[in-house]
Amino acid sequence: MSDEETWTTVTRLHDWLTAHQSLPPGQEILLRVLKLSEEVGEAAQAVIGATGQNPRKGTSHSWEDVEAELCDVVITAMVALRTLTPDASEVFARHLRRVAARSLPDGRPTGAGTEPPAS
Numbered sequence: 001m002s003d004e005e006t007w008t009t010v011t012r013l014h015d016w017l018t019a020h021q022s023l024p025p026g027q028e029i030l031l032r033v034l035k036l037s038e039e040v041g042e043a044a045q046a047v048i049g050a051t052g053q054n055p056r057k058g059t060s061h062s063w064e065d066v067e068a069e070l071c072d073v074v075i076t077a078m079v080a081l082r083t084l085t086p087d088a089s090e091v092f093a094r095h096l097r098r099v100a101a102r103s104l105p106d107g108r109p110t111g112a113g114t115e116p117p118a119s
Contacts (some may be wrong), residue, residue: 010082013079
């Protein structure tokens, strides 16, 4: 899936959620951020379950469960960002470039002289 398809899907999810809510628009972003906290908790629960750290439950999750929960965190964050701004894809791309510039040795999101991997 291309970046454009990803953000189109995020917008469709945003629109679907908005159509099925009864909250005032100002509270919509608050609930989306709270939903993000819920998803992070589920990812943590999956890690605990995958490592068997709860003696009462033992190994209750797989690493594939952790992957799925982390994907839910990412999707939920993307929808929350889209709720905050219709320009979510541009805001995200700009922020990713800033993070790359300060964190990567060459300061480039895709690496020196390389193209992003094909999807």
